[in-house]
Amino acid sequence: MTTPSDTTTNTSLQPYPFHIEPSAVPDFDRRAEKFLAAFAAILDHSNYRFLVELYARVTARCGRCAASCQVYQASSDPRDVPCYRTGLLLDVYRQHLSDSGRWFNRLVSEDSLGSDKIDEMAELFYRCTACRRCSLDCPLGIDHGLIARLGRYVLSEAGIAPKGLVVSVREQLEGPTGNTSAIPLPALLDNLEFLQDEISETKAALVKFPVDQAGAEYIFFPAVSDYLMEADTLMGNAAVLHAAGISWTIGSQYFDGINYGLFYNDWVLERIIQKLVGEAHRLQARKILVGECGHAARSARQFVPAFANGQGLPVVSILELTWQALREGKLRLKKDAVTERVTYHDPCNIARSGWIVDQPRRLLCSFVGDFVEMQPHGRENYCCGGGGGLVSLDETYDFRMRVSGKLKAEQIQASGAQIVATPCANCKKQLRELVAYYKLPVQVVGVHDLVLRAIEL
Amino acid sequence: MPTWMVLAKGPVFLFVLTLALLGLLRLALLTTWDIAAAIRRAGFRQIPYRQVALQTISWLVPFGRLHRNRAGYSLASFGLHLSLLAVSFFLRNHLDILRANTGLTWMPFPKPALDALALAGILAATTMLFHRLYAAGSRRLSTPADYLLLLLILGLFVSGYLAGRAWNPIPYDGLMLFHTLGGMALVALVPFTKIAHCVLFPLIRLGTEAAWHLTPQGGSRVVQSLHGAQGRKL
Secondary structure, X not given: OOOOOOOOOOOOOOOOOOOOXXXXXXXXXXXXXXXXXXXXHHXXXXXXXXXXXXXXXXXXXXXHHHHHOHHHHHHOOHXXXXXXXXXXXXXXXXXXXXXXXXXXXXXXOOOOOOHHHXXXXXXXXXXXXXXXXXXXXXXXXXXXXXXXXXXXXXXXXXXXXXXXXXXXXXXXXXXXXXXXXXXXXXXXXXXXXXXXXXXXXXXXXXXOOOEOOOOOOEEEEOOOOHHHHOHHHHHHHXXXXXXXXXXXXXXXXXXXXXXXXXXXXXXXXXXXXXXXXHHXXXXXXXXEEEOOOHHHHHHHHXXXXXXXXXXXXXXXXXXXXXXXXXXXXXXXXXXXXXXXXXXXXXXXXXHOOOOOOHHHHHHHHOOEEEEEXXXXXXXXXXXXXXXXXXXHOHHHXXXXXXXXXXXXXXXXXXXXXXXXXXXXXXXXHHHHHHHHHOOOOOEEEOHHHHHHHHEOO | OOHHHHHHXXXXXXXXXXHHHHHHHHHHHHHHHHHHHHHHHOOOOOXXXXXXXXXXXXHXXXXXXXXXXXXXXXXXXXXXXXXXXXXXXXXXXXXXXXHXXXXXXXXXXXXXXXXXXXXXXXXXXXHHHHHHHHOHHHHHHOOHHHHHHHHHHHHHHHHHHHHOOOOOOOOHHHHHHHHHHHHHHHHHHHHHOHHHHHHHHHHHHHHHHHHHOOOOOHHHHHHHHHHOOOOOOO
């Protein structure tokens, strides 16, 4: 595959491949000191210390993870080998925060942490797409994705976090609209009315988007950007819920499934989960339904039980629900409704653990005449290249196209598919940019976009 | 009695062995305690123990996985582990030393099989050494300790193998002194180096799973600790 010539340049004045807010690090020259303070505080108040100690003790640096990392495979830069990146944080721990390291520093040498180390970590932790594919291949079981996330967490508490993530989260947690896309409630309501009219026209059925229905079985949290950009996905979601006779609602006080805390900060992660759960309790919903979004589904599924103070609700993905409705005979999907060749891209956050792998495939195969797989796929899929929040950072475009997304583009091309279906807002954005960049004749859609084409109401 | 025999059957070896065993026991107990404490602190305490155990076992016997990724290196690594364990624990001479020190012994493996495994170990250690030296990614990852441990293990395999050969060109007692001192050094290093994974391996995946079970209010406490009770704005 030829790589188009690229003229994109990094216009950031800062030493990272992503923009940061200067106000977040007023004493930038003291960033190493702040990093150590943040790392120490995190180790003191979290569950990470024993793991860092354990990893630091046993890591063998065998490099087997290199072969499973798509970033390294594309860049051939030894710094992209997952265990090299992990080693940077473990070295800081060994030399400055472990008991033996502190004694050694006190007795033998005062080896201070340099800013160059911090800058290298900031660069490399954000070259990782947090796909965790390497964790499947580490004989010892070291989770480099967890360490990359911990590294980002420490950096963020030292003031070094991508502006693209921080600004969105600030609007979501402290801003007037309370969501990452800054959609005001009236605009959302207008949009829902538009979607309702649109389905009425195309499907000749009254499919509602209920808002603030107290006592519904499900409260629905899609990636909020779907309201702006993925009308077909949302209409597909609503059509399924309507056809299956499921009671559901959207909350007017909080309606965003996105949780960037999963990518870089525990404090943010917990606060967003609490907003999600708070809205569910306000409307007395019995379950949380997450739309087509990999990281939103994983963060809710994994962390609602942890952060809901014993008031957690079951978390269900729309993919599970749709597949269940089809199995129970509640959906009528027109066989061969989609005649183009279709392939499915697994979002890492729902596939790597094996949670959602078969359900969307069986669903698609029920109405797609020509379904093909990419190789590898399922739990061992390649990331779209925009994972770990990178797709939200426009300044990483060049990297995402030429390095982290390269293998995925090759996979798509090799599949010969005309349509790539993927149930994730971030993956869709990245894949659309990829197919445009590599000029692939492929359409990227959500799974429920195709369900909408096939469903009979 | 030659010096190496005095070392191997005397109190020095017993001291080294005791140090290694106590060190490993300490590591295993502390890590288990830490994992249990992490699970107690977590907001959600259900751990998929069966899944974790199956994953761990599948890497203990990784026959279905080795060929899938860096096959040569992976096979060498597996071969090194296998031969190191077999030769260390099932060679009659080693068992004699163990019995002299502790009274413990068990059935040795046949010598021809262990000779073949020793050769496999030499080949595996050499392959891994060259891989670290000449594969760009691995060279960048490797530390002096990685090379020294591999060289030590290679030296032990070579000296042990040569010592059992009639055509050995090196003076026997000198060779055995090197082998004995090297072996004791390796045993002593076990709890202090990455070889500690020999007892920690079953706990690593469990620890990873436990660490993903985050602590409620952990993030808030970090913010308070760094910025005081008023916290910080995003």
